[in-house]
Amino acid sequence: MKYLAAYIILFLTVSLQAADIHVGTGKEYTDIRKAVEFSKNGDHIFIEAGTYNIFGLLIDKSITITGTGFPVIDACNLGTGITISAPDVVIEGILVRNIPVSYMVDNAGIRVERTKKVTIRNNRLENSFFAIYLSNSDECTVTGNTIIGHSESESNSGNGIHLWKCNKIDIENNKVSGHRDGIYFEFASNSRIINNLSEKNLRYGLHFMFSEGNSYIRNIFRENGAGVAVMYTKRVEMIENTFENNWGPSAYGLLLKDISRSKIINNKFTKNTIGIYSEGSTEILIKNNSFSENGWAMKMLGNCTDDTIVNNDFYSNTFDVSTNSSVSRNYFDANYWDKYKGYDLNRDGVGDVSYRPVSLFSTLVEQTPEAILLVRSFLVDLIDLTEKIMPVFIPETLIDNHPGMKQINSNNDNRI
Amino acid sequence: MNGNKILKFIILDILRNKWVITYTVFLMCISAGLMFFSKDSTKAIVSVLNVVLILVPLVSILFCSIHIYNSKEFIQMLLSQPVKRSTIFFAEYTGLVISLSVSFLAGIILPLSFYGVSTILIYLALTGVFLSVIFSAFSVLISISTDEKVKGIGISLFLWLFFSVLYDGLVLIIYFAFNDYPLEKIMVIITTLNPVDLSRVLILLKLDISALMGYTGANFQKVAGSMTGIFLSFTVLIMWSITPLYFAYRKFMKKNF
Numbered sequence: 001m002k003y004l005a006a007y008i009i010l011f012l013t014v015s016l017q018a019a020d021i022h023v024g025t026g027k028e029y030t031d032i033r034k035a036v037e038f039s040k041n042g043d044h045i046f047i048e049a050g051t052y053n054i055f056g057l058l059i060d061k062s063i064t065i066t067g068t069g070f071p072v073i074d075a076c077n078l079g080t081g082i083t084i085s086a087p088d089v090v091i092e093g094i095l096v097r098n099i100p101v102s103y104m105v106d107n108a109g110i111r112v113e114r115t116k117k118v119t120i121r122n123n124r125l126e127n128s129f130f131a132i133y134l135s136n137s138d139e140c141t142v143t144g145n146t147i148i149g150h151s152e153s154e155s156n157s158g159n160g161i162h163l164w165k166c167n168k169i170d171i172e173n174n175k176v177s178g179h180r181d182g183i184y185f186e187f188a189s190n191s192r193i194i195n196n197l198s199e200k201n202l203r204y205g206l207h208f209m210f211s212e213g214n215s216y217i218r219n220i221f222r223e224n225g226a227g228v229a230v231m232y233t234k235r236v237e238m239i240e241n242t243f244e245n246n247w248g249p250s251a252y253g254l255l256l257k258d259i260s261r262s263k264i265i266n267n268k269f270t271k272n273t274i275g276i277y278s279e280g281s282t283e284i285l286i287k288n289n290s291f292s293e294n295g296w297a298m299k300m301l302g303n304c305t306d307d308t309i310v311n312n313d314f315y316s317n318t319f320d321v322s323t324n325s326s327v328s329r330n331y332f333d334a335n336y337w338d339k340y341k342g343y344d345l346n347r348d349g350v351g352d353v354s355y356r357p358v359s360l361f362s363t364l365v366e367q368t369p370e371a372i373l374l375v376r377s378f379l380v381d382l383i384d385l386t387e388k389i390m391p392v393f394i395p396e397t398l399i400d401n402h403p404g405m406k407q408i409n410s411n412n413d414n415r416i
Numbered sequence: 417m418n419g420n421k422i423l424k425f426i427i428l429d430i431l432r433n434k435w436v437i438t439y440t441v442f443l444m445c446i447s448a449g450l451m452f453f454s455k456d457s458t459k460a461i462v463s464v465l466n467v468v469l470i471l472v473p474l475v476s477i478l479f480c481s482i483h484i485y486n487s488k489e490f491i492q493m494l495l496s497q498p499v500k501r502s503t504i505f506f507a508e509y510t511g512l513v514i515s516l517s518v519s520f521l522a523g524i525i526l527p528l529s530f531y532g533v534s535t536i537l538i539y540l541a542l543t544g545v546f547l548s549v550i551f552s553a554f555s556v557l558i559s560i561s562t563d564e565k566v567k568g569i570g571i572s573l574f575l576w577l578f579f580s581v582l583y584d585g586l587v588l589i590i591y592f593a594f595n596d597y598p599l600e601k602i603m604v605i606i607t608t609l610n611p612v613d614l615s616r617v618l619i620l621l622k623l624d625i626s627a628l629m630g631y632t633g634a635n636f637q638k639v640a641g642s643m644t645g646i647f648l649s650f651t652v653l654i655m656w657s658i659t660p661l662y663f664a665y666r667k668f669m670k671k672n673f
Contacts, residue, residue, distance in 0.1 A: 368591045370600055373607045376462065377616060378470055379584035 024048025024071075032057060032073070039063050041086075047071040047094060055079040060086045067094035070124060075099050075109075081128075083111045090119040099128035101156050108133035108162070109147075112140060120145060130158035131179065134188075138167045142174060149178035151202050159184040160201065163191070163211075171196060178202075182224065185211040194218060204229045205246075216241055221253075227272060229255040236262040244270040252277040253294065259284060266409070269294055275317070278304050285310075290409050292316050296362070305329040313407050314338065314357070318375060321398065322362040328398035332357065336404040344405045351403040358394045360387035422494070422503060426511035430483065436515050439475055443467070443523025451531055461536055462623065464524060468544050469616055470580055472520060473551040477572045480512050480555035485565045492673050505668045509556055509661065516548040536622045543615035546653045550611050551576070553657055557664035560671060579612045587613075608649065611656045618649055 021035050021043055022028050029035040032052055035045050041062045049069030055078040059065070063086075070093060075081045077100040082091065096109040108130035112118050115137050122144040125131040131147040134140055142161060151157030160176035161183045163169060169191040175198075176182040182198030185191070185208035193216045198205035205221030206228045208214070215237040221228050227246035230236065236259060243253035253272035254264075260282045267289045269275035275294040276286070280303045290313040291297035297317040300307070302325025309330060314320045315338035334350070335357075342353035361380045364371050374380050387394060430436060446467055450460045484491075487508075494504050525541045555572050562568040587607055590599075608614045621637065 364588075368595050370603050371588060371591050373604065373613075373617060374584055374588060376465065376620060377584045377613065378466070379581050379588070381466070382581070 018042035018044060021045045022048065024050060036061070036063070055081060057082045059084045059089055059091075062086050062088040064090040064092075065094065066090075066092050067123075070095045072097060075107075080105075080107045080111050081109045083113055084118050085113050085115055087116045087118070089115075090121070091123060092119075092121045093123065095124040095126065096128065096131075097126040099130070101129045101158070103156075106130050106133060106158065106162075108158070111135070112137045116140065119143075124148075128158070128179075130162050131160050131176070133162045133164075134166050134169060135164045136166070137169075139169070140166070141170045141172075143170070143172040145174045147174065147176045147179065149176075149201075151179055154180055154202050157202060159207075160198070163188040166191065170194070176201065181205075181207040182221070184208070185214070187211065189213050191215075192217070196220070199223050201225065205243075206230070208233065212236070215239065220244075222246065224251075226250055227252040227255060229257070230259055231255075231257040233258075234260050234262070238262070238264045238267060240266045242268045242270070243272060243275070244268070246272045248273060255279075256281045256284070263287070264289060268292075269297065274299050276300075278307070280304065282306050284308070287311050288409050289313070290315075290407075291320075295319065296322055299323070300328075300330065301325070302327065307331070308333075310334050311404075311408050312336070313409050315407070319359065319362040319365070321357040322366055323358060323395060323398065324366050326393070326395050328395045330398070332398065332400045334402045334404060334408075335400055336406065336408050337400070340403045340405075342403065349405050351405055354399050354401045355403040356388065356391060356394055356399050358398050359384045360393055363393055422499065423507040423510060426507050427514055430511050430515040431518070433483075433515075435479060436519050439479070439516075440519040440523045443471075443520065444527055447524045448527040451527060461528070461540070464528065465540065465616070465619055465623075468520075468524060468540060468547070469612055472544055472547045473580060473612060474576050476516050476548045476551035477555040477576050478569065479516065480552045481559045481569050481572045483512060484508070484556060484559035485568065488673075495673060501669055502665070505665055509552065509664075512552050512556070513549050516552060517545045520544045520548055536619060539619050539622060542650075543618055543653075546657065547611065547615055549657045550653070550660070553660040553664060557660045557667065560664055560667045579610055583610045584613065608652065611653060614649055614652055618646075 021039055023032050023035045023045060024047065027048060032047060032054055036057065036059055039045060039061055044064045044066065047065065047067045049071050051072040051074055053074050053076050055075035059082060073081055073094055073096045075098050077098050079100065081096040081099055091110060099107045099109050109125040109128040109132060110120055111133040113135050116139050118137065118140045120132060120142045125145065125147045127150055131149065132142055132145065147160045149157065149160065157180040159181040160179040161171060161174065163185045164187065166188040167190055169188060171183065171191065172194045174196045176196065177200045180202050182201040182205045183193065183196065188211045190213045193214065196219045198219065199222045201224045203225050204227065205224035209231045211233050213235045218240045220242045222244045224246055225248065228243060246253055251273045253269040253275045256276065256278045258280045262284050264284060264286045265288055269289065269291045271293045273295045275291045275297040278298065278300045282305050284307045286307065286309045288311050292315050294317045296319045297314050298321045300321065300323050302323060307330040309332045311334050313336045320337060320339065337355055337357055340351055340355045342351040342355065344351055361384050447464050450463045491504060495501065521541060524544060525537065528537055554575055558571050559568045562571060591603065608617060
């Protein structure tokens, strides 16, 4: 009797203990679906290298799936690759590919649905409609994934990392390219987006709306069709990001639309058609950023109010600041402007004459865009100079009273 | 005396001219100085661009006028010799153009090329040479047509002012007056009909690429940045060089000195 009880206890513990399950040719299972069906909460499934033609794989138990040597999950353009609906699932080291475009359902490489604490790390996703799709989920982590899409037009392509109604998500060290939007957030809050690279996407490198309390740190957004767009959001932090080479008639380094109480600090804007385009933004702190070689470093429309722009560097831009209004309700101070022609008699590093960053010509171009063809002509230099001496057309209140004599954030240049 | 000898003599004569040497040294100082003081090479090229667009036409047009007026007696002497009129004309013109172009290349392009040869630099060299050629042709035409030295130089100066400043002013006024009409293409054509503006735009296409990528610029970039656009631009520059030269030649052949 004593032995029997001991056996039962032993049996129970063994069966409750997490088991390792191997999938692959010559292993316990050759079919991933069977392995998942058999597994229990806490099991660890190892998938050997190889190609597995499978779609619509549902993971509804808290298991870990590890791929060795990047096994290929090929959905063969039939539907979603993997759907996760259980908490505490980990998926790592697998390659998911060939997710079909659909106008009815959002097919995704890896889809996380109504759950929490899911980790998706070090995977590759190729040729997907949507790649990683998180919906109604909290506290998930998406790290180290490489996502490569082959989207051809905006209307029939999906996003690289797509979040819908999520909270507390960490997105780190991912590389996204060739999708519609690299990273897309809608109603995703309190999340951190760190060290990602989003490039060559058709529309936006990063796109979010109604996503409050997120921080974006050390990301690189480059060569995206329209740069980065952030809209209708409060309390956003964007720190040490790089926005570069976003060129085109409607491309922006960073587009701010109805953003309030946010911080944009230590970022680098290089070679964008427009560095920051700001529409209806209020109470934003733009500090210690460097703007170089942009067409327009900043375009602030008249409906931006109470923004603070301090300690930034503006150099080699065609236009530093342009606006469509003759009144400015924003505060510019202590920035470095390479076009500043003033002097510093007491040598305290602060120019003694205030500087108006909006040139008459940029105002003219605002009204008649065709006039851009006259940029850098002798006449334009002449009228800019006369306007600087006696401002009539440019906003009188848009003024930097303490322009710096030297570049402020030289450390930004060494980054990357 | 054959044509080559005359050409050689005239070129050497002009190259030894102290004003040509001053011009070269001056350009050299500007470009080397700008390169030395600005750490940003793009910025230096932009400054050099302004020098090229303003100074090169001005110097070309003034120097050629003054030279032609001053060598009036020499030309008359040559005409009394058994030499073809056309030989004298082309020798004078080529001499002027070669010496001005050489000064420009030695003064601007040579110092800049120490910092690396780029497409912008090649464009700068080409447009600078074209501007020298075009404005020399204009000034030869003016100084042959007008016997009075002061009047001739006055007209030359006005021509320079017109192409460098007034033309842009007119373009700007037209932009505003016809703001409501879709005149984009026409305005591009009008702007680029001026050799100074065309030279500027050709270089800007390489330089201010980001600004030009906005709105109309993108459109323009598509046209002018393409091979056809570049080909057309240079065709316009060549037309500007040939036309005044042709009229000057006709005047010279018929002129009673």
